[in-house]
Amino acid sequence: MRTFILKANTAITSPDFSLKDLPGTGGRIDLLCRFLNSAFLLSHGIRKDVRVFITLYGKPNPPKTIHFEGPKLKVRLNPDERSTSLILKKALEVGKDLREPTKEVEVFPGVYVSNMTFEDVVRRSMKDSTLYYLVEDGRPITEIEFPQNPAFVLGDHLGLGKEDERFLEGIAEKVRVGRRSYLASHVVAFVNIWLDGM
């Protein structure tokens, strides 16, 4: 199983965003849609061996975590951002009045919403996966022998903050996929293809 964890610093934590303006009203919900696209979609199908956690930290009610569990996923992920953003909208609607700190509520089969923090998600993933932090100054991916269940942490357009990086120190090895700063969705696509092998 591959896990991808995205910290979305500005992504809205209520369903009140416009499908016509995902970057503005959604605090970069468009980025989340492309991230999910790269994590799950194949040319004619979906990757079943992938799990994604997106931790949303934008206004008005952070944090919210939306979790996609590949093996259980029944909802149809399409390449377009509009239909994926509708799934996120529904998850945020269901999560609106959620009070418990870590309880997950199922939105669709394989899609869950909770109030989990970024740290909760990382700690949970450490139980069954080996953690890596995808970052520009990491070790080249070509040098790493990945285990059965890797979990990759990424930042959004703002990257991870100093506090997040301190939290990951000693628990997630830093890995880079190239010498430049790439879009999070492109990094995920690269990692997926790299792990597929030749």
Ligand SMILES: C[S@@+](CC[C@H](N)C(=O)[O-])C[C@H]1O[C@@H](n2cnc3c(N)ncnc32)[C@H](O)[C@@H]1O
């Ligand atoms: C658009 S980048 C963030 C850029 C942001 N300005 C910064 O300085 O962190 C989005 C995320 O993609 C990942 N990323 C970007 N380039 C990478 C690279 N060369 N290797 C590994 N991960 C990378 C990192 O997790 C980064 O936080």
